[in-house]
Amino acid sequence: MITHAIRRALQVALCFAILATFSGASDVSYTVSLDSPEQHLVQVQIILPPGPATRELQFPVWNALYQVRDFAQFVNWVRAKDRAGNSLVIRQANDSRWQLDGAADGAIVEYQVYVDSFGPFGAQLNSHHAFLNLAQVLMYPVDVRNTPLTIGFSHVPSDWHIATPLQPVSGSYSAENYDRLVDSPVEMSAFHDLSFDEAGGHFRVIIDADATDYDSAKIVGNLHKIVAAATSWMNDRPFDTYTFFYHFPRGPAGGGMEHAYSTAIDLNAATIQRSLYPFNSVTSHEFFHLWNVKRIRPQTLEPIDYTRENFTRALWFSEGVTSTAEEIIQLRAGLIEEKQFVARLGEQISELENRPAHLTQSAEESSLDAWLEGVDYYRRPERSISYYNKGELLGFMLDLAIRGASHDRASLRELFQWMNANYAKKGRFFDDSNGVREAAEAVSHADLGWFFTKYVSGREEIPWNDFLRYVGLHAEQLSISIPDPGFIASRNFDGPMSVIAVTPRGDAERAGLQVGDIITAIQGKPASEESNQQLSRLNSGETISIKIRSRGPERELQWKVAARQEISYRVSDVDHITPEQQARRAAWLKGEAETGVPAP
Ligand SMILES: [Zn+2]
Numbered sequence: 001m002i003t004h005a006i007r008r009a010l011q012v013a014l015c016f017a018i019l020a021t022f023s024g025a026s027d028v029s030y031t032v033s034l035d036s037p038e039q040h041l042v043q044v045q046i047i048l049p050p051g052p053a054t055r056e057l058q059f060p061v062w063n064a065l066y067q068v069r070d071f072a073q074f075v076n077w078v079r080a081k082d083r084a085g086n087s088l089v090i091r092q093a094n095d096s097r098w099q100l101d102g103a104a105d106g107a108i109v110e111y112q113v114y115v116d117s118f119g120p121f122g123a124q125l126n127s128h129h130a131f132l133n134l135a136q137v138l139m140y141p142v143d144v145r146n147t148p149l150t151i152g153f154s155h156v157p158s159d160w161h162i163a164t165p166l167q168p169v170s171g172s173y174s175a176e177n178y179d180r181l182v183d184s185p186v187e188m189s190a191f192h193d194l195s196f197d198e199a200g201g202h203f204r205v206i207i208d209a210d211a212t213d214y215d216s217a218k219i220v221g222n223l224h225k226i227v228a229a230a231t232s233w234m235n236d237r238p239f240d241t242y243t244f245f246y247h248f249p250r251g252p253a254g255g256g257m258e259h260a261y262s263t264a265i266d267l268n269a270a271t272i273q274r275s276l277y278p279f280n281s282v283t284s285h286e287f288f289h290l291w292n293v294k295r296i297r298p299q300t301l302e303p304i305d306y307t308r309e310n311f312t313r314a315l316w317f318s319e320g321v322t323s324t325a326e327e328i329i330q331l332r333a334g335l336i337e338e339k340q341f342v343a344r345l346g347e348q349i350s351e352l353e354n355r356p357a358h359l360t361q362s363a364e365e366s367s368l369d370a371w372l373e374g375v376d377y378y379r380r381p382e383r384s385i386s387y388y389n390k391g392e393l394l395g396f397m398l399d400l401a402i403r404g405a406s407h408d409r410a411s412l413r414e415l416f417q418w419m420n421a422n423y424a425k426k427g428r429f430f431d432d433s434n435g436v437r438e439a440a441e442a443v444s445h446a447d448l449g450w451f452f453t454k455y456v457s458g459r460e461e462i463p464w465n466d467f468l469r470y471v472g473l474h475a476e477q478l479s480i481s482i483p484d485p486g487f488i489a490s491r492n493f494d495g496p497m498s499v500i501a502v503t504p505r506g507d508a509e510r511a512g513l514q515v516g517d518i519i520t521a522i523q524g525k526p527a528s529e530e531s532n533q534q535l536s537r538l539n540s541g542e543t544i545s546i547k548i549r550s551r552g553p554e555r556e557l558q559w560k561v562a563a564r565q566e567i568s569y570r571v572s573d574v575d576h577i578t579p580e581q582q583a584r585r586a587a588w589l590k591g592e593a594e595t596g597v598p599a600p
Pocket residue numbers: 258285286289318319322
């Protein structure tokens with residue numbers, strides 16, 4: 001009788017022996033062993049080729065999400081040996097780096113890492129699946145970060161399959177370098193494997209979810225439309241195959257992560273059953289990133305520094321204007337109508353105008369400060385704006401400015417196509433906002449310096465109607481009464497939900513709520529990622545009941561939700577719309593420049 005444990009041990013020995021024998025002499029080779037799904041433990045073996053006697057191995061401190069997450073905190077132990085099996089000395093150089101001696105003839109480094117962070121930016125192994133953002137699992141040998149490598153997976157349960165955009169090579173996978181490797185997520189589970197062809201490309205759709213929670217025909221139908229709309233808008237398809245990874249958990253979810261040849265997206269199952277709008281918008285956004293940020297890439301994000309932040313002024317463009325494109329793609333795909341497109345514009349203007357920091361933090365400063373987004377205080381409306389929000393609006397306004405300056409010969413579409421041709425296709429990176437300005441001026445043949453000085457590096461109020469008038473629209477200010485619970489809570493993403501601000505002399509303060517209190521329940525429901533939405537659905541006059549834990553034992557506080565006046569913006573037609581405005585509106589809604597009206 002062979003017990004499970006012995007069979008496992010034999011498989012490990014066999015598998016490692018094969019790799020040690022057959023891996024290319026000069027390539028780094030990784031084996032990721034899914035040893036203990038129930039304990040969320042992964043064992044990694046790295047075979048180093050011959051080289052310098054002293055080697056350094058670095059665990060990334062960040063990847064994908066612009067947040068330092070210190071992945072090395074999850075490493076349980078590290079050891080090393082030479083190819084004959086004799087132990088080598090490996091010592092820690094700092095909290096994310098190890099130094100190995102005696103490795104001139106190559107070496108084998110092994111370590112165990114705990115992976116249980118969910119979501120499209122995470123790495124998770126459990127008895128249901130493995131989804132790996134490989135930067136959270138794999139350290140890299142500093143001297144050979146840019147050389148080709150191979151990766152194999154062992155102890156994959158027999159009913160699981162492996163999906164990854166990496167190149168399969170005889171039982172394992174290869175990548176041209178470490179950056180490409182960690183830009184390629186891996187899903188291992190009994191997933192639903194779909195595919196389709198569109199615009200000359202081949203697409204895989206990997207869905208890990210309960211089959212009763214989604215309609216795969218509708219999903220594939222919408223993906224066809226999104227791919228067709230985006231590739232025709234860019235007049236480009238810089239890949240042969242592309243993979244969409246989806247998780248539709250019944251619990252908290254939400255978010256997407258872009259990669260050069262794939263995207264990973266998590267959406268709550270109940271949310272997508274109500275409407276595919278969130279599915280369409282996040283998919284359009286992440287798919288467009290394959291150009292904007294993955295290929296049309298700011299110089300400040302290259303080379304990637306895995307040991308610390310890459311500070312960049314360009315996220316207003318790389319993220320925010322990707323959100324502008326997300327709206328245009330959905331409109332071109334027929335997934336939203338003019339009414340929703342224009343309503344969204346009003347919502348985005350309202351969001352920006354209601355944050356006092358829009359007069360103190362520029363779009364570029366917001367980009368530089370992206371790394372502070374995990375800090376509660378930073379997210380307060382008087383401290384920061386969102387580069388997604390202002391960037392999306394700048395995308396819309398820049399589009400209108402280019403149309404005006406070029407007499408409808410160019411638009412945001414020509415700007416992206418110009419950047420694609422002059423940066424992405426030439427393997428060059430653009431000089432943050434200066435590079436965007438260069439492109440905008442090249443396609444419009446006009447000086448657009450004023451736009452960048454006032455609204456991108458500057459903090460001036462954006463005169464919305466000066467831009468919107470061009471397509472016969474105007475933004476109207478309305479004062480509306482909105483329910484106000486009297487406090488702001490942190491987003492409950494990677495920690496407990498806590499109170500980050502309490503309105504002075506308000507009912508919440510009188511009830512005893514204080515900054516720093518940990519919220520454990522709202523209206524009888526445990527605090528979760530969706531608690532902030534739950535708060536926004538309360539009506540003024542309604543009693544709010546919150547359980548907190550902090551000073552002393554858990555207590556329940558109650559008070560009445562108040563009301564506060566807020567400025568809201570509604571975008572609608574100007575009073576007397578001219579035929580020129582109408583023609584420009586029609587072109588604008590297609591995301592195209594030409595109106596068919598002769599230029600003056
Ligand atoms: Zn994005």
